[in-house]
Amino acid sequence: xxxxxxxxxxxxxxxxPKSVLNGIDIAVPRxxxxxxxxxxxxxxxxxxxxxxxxxxxxSGSIRIGGEEVVGLSGGQRDKVLSRxxxxxxxxxxxxxxxxxxxxxxxxxxxxKMRRREAKEIAITKLGQVGLGPEVGELFPAELSGGMQxxxxxxxxxxxxxxxxxxxxxxxxxxxxxxxxxxDLIVDxxxxxxxxxxxxxxxxxxxxxxxxxxxxxxxxxIIWQGKAADVDDSGNPYxxxxxxxxxxxxxxxxxxxx
Amino acid sequence: xxxxxxxxxxxxxxxxxxxxxxDALFQxxxxxxxxxxxxxxxxxIGYFSLPVVGLTAFFTGGVLALQIYIGxxxxxxxxxxxxxxxxxxxxxxxxxxAGLMVAGRVAAAIAAELGTMRVTEQIDALVTLSTNPxxxxxxxxxxxxxxxxxxxxxxxxxxxxxxxxxxxxxxxGFNSAAYLKNTVDFLEPHDVTSGLIKSAxxxxxxxxxxxxxxxxxxxxxxxxxxxxxxxVVSASILILAANxxxxxxxxxx
Numbered sequence: 001x002x003x004x005x006x007x008x009x010x011x012x013x014x015x016x017p018k019s020v021l022n023g024i025d026i027a028v029p030r031x032x033x034x035x036x037x038x039x040x041x042x043x044x045x046x047x048x049x050x051x052x053x054x055x056x057x058x059s060g061s062i063r064i065g066g067e068e069v070v071g072l073s074g075g076q077r078d079k080v081l082s083r084x085x086x087x088x089x090x091x092x093x094x095x096x097x098x099x100x101x102x103x104x105x106x107x108x109x110x111x112k113m114r115r116r117e118a119k120e121i122a123i124t125k126l127g128q129v130g131l132g133p134e135v136g137e138l139f140p141a142e143l144s145g146g147m148q149x150x151x152x153x154x155x156x157x158x159x160x161x162x163x164x165x166x167x168x169x170x171x172x173x174x175x176x177x178x179x180x181x182x183d184l185i186v187d188x189x190x191x192x193x194x195x196x197x198x199x200x201x202x203x204x205x206x207x208x209x210x211x212x213x214x215x216x217x218x219x220x221i222i223w224q225g226k227a228a229d230v231d232d233s234g235n236p237y238x239x240x241x242x243x244x245x246x247x248x249x250x251x252x253x254x255x256x257x
Numbered sequence: 258x259x260x261x262x263x264x265x266x267x268x269x270x271x272x273x274x275x276x277x278x279x280d281a282l283f284q285x286x287x288x289x290x291x292x293x294x295x296x297x298x299x300x301x302i303g304y305f306s307l308p309v310v311g312l313t314a315f316f317t318g319g320v321l322a323l324q325i326y327i328g329x330x331x332x333x334x335x336x337x338x339x340x341x342x343x344x345x346x347x348x349x350x351x352x353x354x355a356g357l358m359v360a361g362r363v364a365a366a367i368a369a370e371l372g373t374m375r376v377t378e379q380i381d382a383l384v385t386l387s388t389n390p391x392x393x394x395x396x397x398x399x400x401x402x403x404x405x406x407x408x409x410x411x412x413x414x415x416x417x418x419x420x421x422x423x424x425x426x427x428x429x430g431f432n433s434a435a436y437l438k439n440t441v442d443f444l445e446p447h448d449v450t451s452g453l454i455k456s457a458x459x460x461x462x463x464x465x466x467x468x469x470x471x472x473x474x475x476x477x478x479x480x481x482x483x484x485x486x487x488x489v490v491s492a493s494i495l496i497l498a499a500n501x502x503x504x505x506x507x508x509x510x
Binding site: 049052053054078081082084085086088089090092093094095105106109110111155156159165 | 389
């Protein structure tokens with residue numbers, strides 16, 4: 001068994017009376033791709049934010065490469081964060097900056113690289129997600145949703161991170177563009193050899209990018225296994241989720257007439 | 258029951274603002290600073306506020322001259338118009354009105370901008386790009402506002418006194434040279450500097466409230482709208498309250 005690159009043990013988080021994470025246990029080996037599936041509001045995003053340190057867990061342990069990161073502050077946390085890249089659900093591009101500065105942002109502000117040098121890297125990274133250098137001069141508002149996602153991906157990989165998070169990478173895209181993004185993710189991750197955690201509720205995307213799949217429900221991991229095994233998990237929750245059926249153990253809180 | 262909840266809510270809010278202020282000061286203002294962003298904010302907060310601050314000061318100076326003339330004539334004290342306009346503008350109305358106008362313009366703009374960045378996860382994105390949002394967003398705005406407000410007040414003082422001068426000489430029949438001489442003779446350096454000190458504090462309040470409400474906005478468009486309103490209202494009230502406290506301290510001697 002290889003040592004886990006990212007390891008969460010009994011991570012709990014509550015917002016006021018509402019507990020969101022009820023003891024998450026998960027381990028991702030180096031250069032593996034884990035996809036976390038689960039419905040809306042089950043704690044997927046909060047889990048990622050806990051690992052990044054944007055949200056502080058109430059209890060539990062989070063280790064990155066064996067180093068405990070819960071409770072780090074200041075310079076130490078910046079150091080850990082410099083190993084991360086993240087693609088946000090809505091791309092989260094800075095709309096006041098042109099595309100190339102968005103991609104180069106972590107290099108210029110975080111790593112204090114010279115602008116000219118950073119621009120060259122940004123254009124290379126844009127090329128890796130299939131965008132030409134002329135796109136670099138546009139502003140995010142001038143791009144379509146799919147292009148914004150690709151710029152977001154270029155920004156996430158710009159600093160060659162060892163860990164990348166994808167927050168619903170295909171949500172809101174047409175199926176063809178979704179597949180293009182999936183291919184790019186697989187491609188970029190392979191090239192970098194990065195460890196990734198993706199959260200999604202798009203099963204097509206999960207099958208394509210995952211080595212392992214875990215399902216989160218009510219703030220707990222209820223199933224975890226190889227991506228190929230997800231169809232015969234024998235877990236009624238997973239079965240219901242992958243078939244997208246309203247009938248099953250997961251009951252949505254919908255008032256019926 | 259209801260009162261208890263209100264008091265607890267208020268105390269919790271004060272605590273949150275205090276913690277935010279601590280982060281703003283100890284993370285946002287520690288070197289290295291983002292000079293490019295600070296310059297940009299200086300332009301937006303200072304330079305682009307010039308028209309609104311100038312116009313406000315001009316009309317306030319003018320109306321002050323009219324009112325003091327009317328009030329003064331009841332005691333045969335019309336000759337005091339120039340000195341009271343100068344005192345009123347430099348000590349009170351210049352800083353407070355400039356502060357309130359900039360609160361409306363800038364606190365709202367900051368809250369809307371940072372609020373949108375919050376709800377579209379741009380602030381979280383900064384963190385993942387190894388950039389401290391307090392350093393990149395809050396620090397430059399605080400520094401720029403604390404520098405810009407006193408400069409704006411210098412302009413407001415000048416234009417306000419000029420507004421009084423124009424009304425005084427054109428419609429109230431004062432002699433131009435005598436008006437100016439009275440203004441200069443009665444004004445003490447302390448009148449101007451106390452106003453400038455106040456305005457630096459107002460600048461801090463404006464940027465802090467804009468950033469605080471922007472950072473803590475939730476939900477979508479409605480949340481950002483609420484953050485904007487709260488930023489302007491809280492900045493204005495805090496300016497007026499701080500003005501009273503500072504006036505009682507600064508003019509105590």
